[in-house]
Amino acid sequence: MIFVLNHRVDRNSFELISKARKLADKVSTKLAFLLMSCSKDGVENLKRFGPDLIILALHERFKRFSIDPFLSASSKIIEKYSPSIVLAPATTFGRTLMPALAAIFRTGLTADCTDLDIDADGNLLQTRPAIGGNVMATIMTPSHRPQMATVRPGVFEMSECDERNTIILEEKIDDVYDRCELLSVESKEAGARLEEAEIIVSVGKGLRKKENVELAFKLAKLVKGAVGASRAVVDAKWLSHDHQVGLSGKTVKPKIYMAVGISGAVQHLAGMQTSKIIVAINKDKYAPIFKIADIGIVADACWALSELIKQLERDMDGINE
Numbered sequence: 001m002i003f004v005l006n007h008r009v010d011r012n013s014f015e016l017i018s019k020a021r022k023l024a025d026k027v028s029t030k031l032a033f034l035l036m037s038c039s040k041d042g043v044e045n046l047k048r049f050g051p052d053l054i055i056l057a058l059h060e061r062f063k064r065f066s067i068d069p070f071l072s073a074s075s076k077i078i079e080k081y082s083p084s085i086v087l088a089p090a091t092t093f094g095r096t097l098m099p100a101l102a103a104i105f106r107t108g109l110t111a112d113c114t115d116l117d118i119d120a121d122g123n124l125l126q127t128r129p130a131i132g133g134n135v136m137a138t139i140m141t142p143s144h145r146p147q148m149a150t151v152r153p154g155v156f157e158m159s160e161c162d163e164r165n166t167i168i169l170e171e172k173i174d175d176v177y178d179r180c181e182l183l184s185v186e187s188k189e190a191g192a193r194l195e196e197a198e199i200i201v202s203v204g205k206g207l208r209k210k211e212n213v214e215l216a217f218k219l220a221k222l223v224k225g226a227v228g229a230s231r232a233v234v235d236a237k238w239l240s241h242d243h244q245v246g247l248s249g250k251t252v253k254p255k256i257y258m259a260v261g262i263s264g265a266v267q268h269l270a271g272m273q274t275s276k277i278i279v280a281i282n283k284d285k286y287a288p289i290f291k292i293a294d295i296g297i298v299a300d301a302c303w304a305l306s307e308l309i310k311q312l313e314r315d316m317d318g319i320n321e
Contacts, residue, residue: 003032007062009037030052071097095111105148200258203227227239246270264287
């Protein structure tokens with residue numbers, strides 16, 4: 001059996017189930033989705049992606065993430081069903097919970113996978129970038145079960161399949177101990193929500209100074225998109241880590257990805273190269289980003305953004321008249 005687990009029904013869940021369904025069919029095994037949440041919201045939507053079994057672990061303690069309650073419940077359920085493979089999204093949830101689960105079951109864990117396959121013996125082939133993104137490593141765990149991996153959001157397509165007789169079971173969760181105590185909640189900058197955006201305007205140090213990032217926000221607002229960033233921009237504290245795209249940030253797959261003032265380091269390309277259309281703007285005509293771009297513009301980044309904004313504003317004024 002292959003297990004996919006998450007604490008909410010979202011795009012990450014649909015992507016992972018879609019991929020896991022193909023793996024399960026390849027070796028003729030069952031696919032289960034474990035939802036650890038405080039409600040059943042969205043459960044019916046999971047059926048469209050083909051799980052054979054949906055396991056509900058519902059408890060008030062699952063309203064917010066804290067390692068102890070989730071670890072206690074998930075380890076008991078995994079032990080009960082004995083899956084050969086356990087997958088989770090490489091989000092804060094998956095990156096925190098899965099290493100602890102792997103330690104409990106004394107098995108291996110491959111983090112931040114960008115591809116998965118399975119061989120005839122049921123060995124999970126787990127592919128992830130290595131050595132700073134310069135090579136792609138495929139990892140196996142042939143001698144231990146379950147095999148465990150976290151998968152980067154946005155690397156798999158959501159694939160609906162024919163309806164099947166999905167069984168929904170609810171596991172009883174007793175009151176669980178939590179060593180963590182919530183002391184306070186502080187508001188933070190609204191997340192970039194890059195995963196949902198169909199258009200991303202991503203900026204690099206080619207914008208020269210922090211104040212020029214406002215041009216990207218203005219353009220993103222006009223096209224109803226989101227603002228991304230290279231690691232250099234985040235390290236310089238021009239934008240928060242929520243905006244970072246790349247090996248140490250988010251993996252995105254928008255319809256249009258605009259790389260503005262970004263040279264195209266391998267680490268950045270790993271997070272956006274599967275975008276449908278890539279538009280690169282850079283004053284260096286030899287910048288690596290142009291090698292994968294569908295549209296390349298050799299120009300100063302700030303000038304190009306300003307011109308695009310002016311043109312869009314003129315077009316919108318014409319529509320409103």
